[in-house]
Amino acid sequence: MANQILLLATFLAMTCSLVVAFEPAPLQDFCVADATSSVTRVNGLPCLDSKLATAEHFFFSGLHIPGNTSNPVGGKVTPVNVAQIPGLNTLGISLARIDYAPMGVIPPHTHPRATEILTVLKGKLNVGFVTSNPENKLISKVLKKGDVFVFPVGLVHYQQNLGSGTAISLSSLSSQNPGVNTIANVVFGSNPAISEDVLAKSFQVEQSVIRYLQAKF
Numbered sequence: 001m002a003n004q005i006l007l008l009a010t011f012l013a014m015t016c017s018l019v020v021a022f023e024p025a026p027l028q029d030f031c032v033a034d035a036t037s038s039v040t041r042v043n044g045l046p047c048l049d050s051k052l053a054t055a056e057h058f059f060f061s062g063l064h065i066p067g068n069t070s071n072p073v074g075g076k077v078t079p080v081n082v083a084q085i086p087g088l089n090t091l092g093i094s095l096a097r098i099d100y101a102p103m104g105v106i107p108p109h110t111h112p113r114a115t116e117i118l119t120v121l122k123g124k125l126n127v128g129f130v131t132s133n134p135e136n137k138l139i140s141k142v143l144k145k146g147d148v149f150v151f152p153v154g155l156v157h158y159q160q161n162l163g164s165g166t167a168i169s170l171s172s173l174s175s176q177n178p179g180v181n182t183i184a185n186v187v188f189g190s191n192p193a194i195s196e197d198v199l200a201k202s203f204q205v206e207q208s209v210i211r212y213l214q215a216k217f
């Protein structure tokens, strides 16, 4: 009897955990985000009356245009998520084009709400992600045109162009609004700043090093 209760409890725990999924299946065909609607927030954005939906709500143009990589890191992301395509609201998917200058990088960052699957369209990329504590194992690979790599949800990852020419990749992400936490910006560029003594002790360096890094972000 006790065994049966345990079995039932285990079964319930397993089935219940399936229900606790993020960006769950939509409850209607679609829910085009209506930016002009009330301030009421669902988990996502309020829906436009579905009778008013048009092709434009599901459309974006311009992903053939290279991003401007003239910046300190030499990498540029062109996002195509619910902010660009309101029809993506509640659908749990989005896209990004990434351009890289020679030796350009997309610095270490996380997507709090999405797994990313990246395809190299042009060039040669060094990519990697790091597993969570305490292992912190770096899993990295050099990719060429046509190669595909996965960055699991929430893990810190980066990309670097290893070629002498420009590189391009295309990423799909498992959220309409993946979010980005670029580690250096979050830690050294927060507004207001995290106090110097917190960062100095955390990174085990002098406060002058922290001030130097904060000035950059």
Ligand SMILES: *[C@@H]1O[C@H](CO)[C@@H](O)[C@H](O)[C@H]1NC(C)=O
Binding pocket: 068, 069, 070, 071
């Ligand atoms: C690219 O960005 C740089 C730096 O912001 C700017 O000076 C330059 O005009 C931009 N180039 C194009 C083609 O927009």
